[in-house]
Amino acid sequence: MIVILKPDADLQTQNRLIDWIRSQNVEVQLAQGQRQTVLCLLGDTEQIDAEQIAAWRIVDAVKRVSEPFRRSGRRAHPQDTVITVGTARLGGGHFCLIAGPCSVETEEQIVALAKAVKASGAQMLRGGVFKPRTSPYDFQGLQDTGMALLKLARQETGLPIVTEIMGIGQLPLFADVDVIQIGARNMQNVELLRAVGQMKKPVLLKRGLCATLRELLLSAEYLMTSGAEQVILCERGIRTFDDYTRNTLDLAVVPMLHELTHLPVIVDPSHATGAAALVAPMALAAAAGGADGLMIEVHDDPVHAKSDGAQALRPKEFDALARRVFAVREAARG
Amino acid sequence: MIVILKPDADLQTQNRLIDWIRSQNVEVQLAQGQRQTVLCLLGDTEQIDAEQIAAWRIVDAVKRVSEPFRRSGRRAHPQDTVITVGTARLGGGHFCLIAGPCSVETEEQIVALAKAVKASGAQMLRGGVFKPRTSPYDFQGLQDTGMALLKLARQETGLPIVTEIMGIGQLPLFADVDVIQIGARNMQNVELLRAVGQMKKPVLLKRGLCATLRELLLSAEYLMTSGAEQVILCERGIRTFDDYTRNTLDLAVVPMLHELTHLPVIVDPSHATGAAALVAPMALAAAAGGADGLMIEVHDDPVHAKSDGAQALRPKEFDALARRVFAVREAARG
Amino acid sequence: MIVILKPDADLQTQNRLIDWIRSQNVEVQLAQGQRQTVLCLLGDTEQIDAEQIAAWRIVDAVKRVSEPFRRSGRRAHPQDTVITVGTARLGGGHFCLIAGPCSVETEEQIVALAKAVKASGAQMLRGGVFKPRTSPYDFQGLQDTGMALLKLARQETGLPIVTEIMGIGQLPLFADVDVIQIGARNMQNVELLRAVGQMKKPVLLKRGLCATLRELLLSAEYLMTSGAEQVILCERGIRTFDDYTRNTLDLAVVPMLHELTHLPVIVDPSHATGAAALVAPMALAAAAGGADGLMIEVHDDPVHAKSDGAQALRPKEFDALARRVFAVREAARG
């Protein structure tokens, strides 16, 4: 940790600050410039709260050299984590297509879609039963009924299921879900992170709309310190000034996260773009850019989908895309 | 609602779309341009899910003319809502200073600060007991113990208390809290919004770091459809590219929200700027710009504060600021 | 163009507004909702300045249905534009690698790099001679001397050259340049756009750091109304809250622009990421996502590069990447 003092910092306060830092069992080394003094903190600096140092008025800025990614960080765990769910594998060289409708609607719909996406090469089935909606007046998902239908589709196809949890009140319903999804809006819902972590199941953690990578990884830390070991990170677009697409797909975080963490990273091009015509090019881009998997929305009748129809591919479109995705991935590995 | 069709939309699909919209009991009026056709939807369009229309591939864009702000909107409720808590009043011409430490730490601390801020003109006491922290390794608040201390400070001073809830598991502890705060990270935690709404107490709802005003008001709708009537909206800075301040205070939303909603709007200059030196100018700016109140962090020993010391004012600084705030507010009213 | 009136718009002013619009030779159709009135403007609405309508205080919002992309728009020119420079072709199915150093430094450097990138499959040579720098105290490019060296490298290899112009005072030096680059900082420098357009040469127009696609295409319109016909659009990253990469590569604009315009679209992964380790994955992603070309910085000694060394690939790295890029592009086409 680096502490940059203000040019007019008085020596007495500076000494009191240094004493306080040393009282935290951290070593301090001074670098005295022409105009400013810099303190280099050495040792176990991760347990120090940067804000407490920033509160000293002689302090101009505090910069962390190393981040407290104790469980998610590469350093702690150099080998890639591989998620194994049934026959599906994700991460560490294993690529996984996750597909299905935005919302589970009827038995026919979800079973037919599950069979279709499996035939195209998908290894997991997605389907929302609790839907996070901006407005209380929009469709909120089939809930318990939807969960039963989703499990039926699993039974019919053998595909593991991924579905989103929206609060701790729904936990009992998720005991039998293969991969529990935490959505972008709940990425920093600490109560939910802790409770889901305690279930010790695979978790798919979506990046919040304006979350930094640091925040994403610290949310993974909440899951992992609570017991989860198999955490999948998911880039699904961020919010920027750009108004031509629903969100801005931030694809460079895929290789960046691979540097920072051993956890697998997937991409959701459906939510990232919000438009079916952009899903295929961005799915291909993500595969070429090193993603460990893709989560794609598929619907046989997008116009009558209960949610997000505008971004759903039809099964035939998904099938054609899947083949190109696998080919691109091979080509990109060189 | 306005539906803009693509230039190459075929007539047959167009007619199917119009039939579908009319089947929702909404009237459709066509405007046929040289190159494009626009559908104007008239009637009770708020119950239509814009996404379902956007899913038609002949649709280029869907634009809402009126928003589903059924309870929070000005139209539904032209008079300003006035929040009354004990002797404090907020909104509809009543200005309210809310002050106190970021975190409740000790009995001495919170009681002394409560007395100090009351003497300076604050009408409510803030103090965090559950702290939303990005990292699981940072101080998480005194929790139950802190709540007891906060209530003690209320007893000593008569000031109503405002404190943040972080999940439904904490609800029993909040039965006796005067104003329940929902923080920026939980602005779209639907489970929490619904449960807090059912308590029918005043709620202070903070704007998420990248929430639009539409999203903020729709979160207020979740609270209000669940039973809350007294909702205070709080601007606390948004996340932008700008890296010189912790967040970017978006002050123009104050008059903008006053146009859209009857709910009172306050500003938190402490979190918006993250730096004590910027709190006073931004508090004055917010008062001049029409805010119905301010929430300001005060600490007698910022350097040893358990959280956010860098943005805390000392009681003396707060006292001087409060006087200027009241004067500016008078002057701004002209 | 759609004009949404305020709910309380008085009829008299409304009629004056309609008369004024009709006086501009545009037809107006009214859609009267329960609460609000919407005007649909039909005919040649592109000549109407939306701001003039927005200035009426009874107007709530003005939304354009069609954009004034008269020369750059797909509608005006459905066929892809193909840029032809020497033996290089770009757009309409032709993919082009542009490579070279950030700055031209010495004869040996630029000639060796030109030969190397040509051997790896690059079809154009890039090299900065006028460098746009944030600080006046940083290296500003070799200028006239650099231009001579760049042309020498062209002579040695036959590769057409692309280099950035920073102001109209430099125009005479650019008479013999194959593709004139306008950088992100100058994307809205109208004087420069007009003057470069008059040269009737191919232009590489980089998207500004916070430019919308609408703004990018309207800058292309400035070039095209002045005489340029061959305009290459370049995505090079936008500025967002994300602080782990230099900029945020906004790759979804590639397919989006292909919908809106007939002009070719390339990607600059070097400036978009600012880090050599991210250049290869993002170059592959861009190729898979449908870019018509890539512009990549290559340097044989990044550590001693005069600018942007951190994002430069070494010639060997570029060679390996180029092979994967070509393979990915083939695979992505399916």
Place this chain on the structure above:
Amino acid sequence: MIVILKPDADLQTQNRLIDWIRSQNVEVQLAQGQRQTVLCLLGDTEQIDAEQIAAWRIVDAVKRVSEPFRRSGRRAHPQDTVITVGTARLGGGHFCLIAGPCSVETEEQIVALAKAVKASGAQMLRGGVFKPRTSPYDFQGLQDTGMALLKLARQETGLPIVTEIMGIGQLPLFADVDVIQIGARNMQNVELLRAVGQMKKPVLLKRGLCATLRELLLSAEYLMTSGAEQVILCERGIRTFDDYTRNTLDLAVVPMLHELTHLPVIVDPSHATGAAALVAPMALAAAAGGADGLMIEVHDDPVHAKSDGAQALRPKEFDALARRVFAVREAARG
């Protein structure tokens, strides 16, 4: 300057880097942590190009401790700069209202408005004659004719004039202008900054839509190293995700800039908000928050304004606002 090395940095390369830094006449001090090594560079580090160090692959990050604000920085020039133009003074405790129409349109218009704003307390007259427009098809200003009218209004009222220059080709027309404005789109037009700097006149430099404060001050450095001494900085809103206002007024930069620089800082609430109803509250907020002046658009017939009518105040509205602004400013000073 702080250089953080990667955890796996090899000692040999580390020593080569240190030797290279020392060869630049800068001292290096090592801080060796458990996992990472940090180099503190001491001495005249401002002449070192951070990018050149970042290009070493053993380097993880480079952070500047002090910025190269040689002429604009507080350190170089602790006293506030006061701009004096005719009888108007701005900065160092002097507050200045600048007002007038977005565009100069007719003699009657500009002369009447000049008289009106002067009567309300404005000390300078603004009026655009060259208009930077996103689209080449929108009104571009009256140009030479407009300049003559603006000077006529100056003659009639004695008010100094502020107007925007858009390129070096217009320089001769600006020899007699009191304050030359450089607009947001040209904030990093280096050719223009240098040429305007050489005129040694007062300059009003607007912050770019996504410019950091560092970039704004370095653009001021371009002006100042070229000869300008009297530079006024102007906050006019930044571009964010927020879509309810035209731009996001970033008011906290006013006190932040006052810390960093001795140059005066004004605010343009008209462009920042784009809506007349928001101009007054934001003007009051800026005055309370410490701005040294305001630039406000006034038009006697906004509906027929040639540009930006939606954000123009009528003279009567401006008059009422001016009185409140002066009162708020007094109150805020405490």
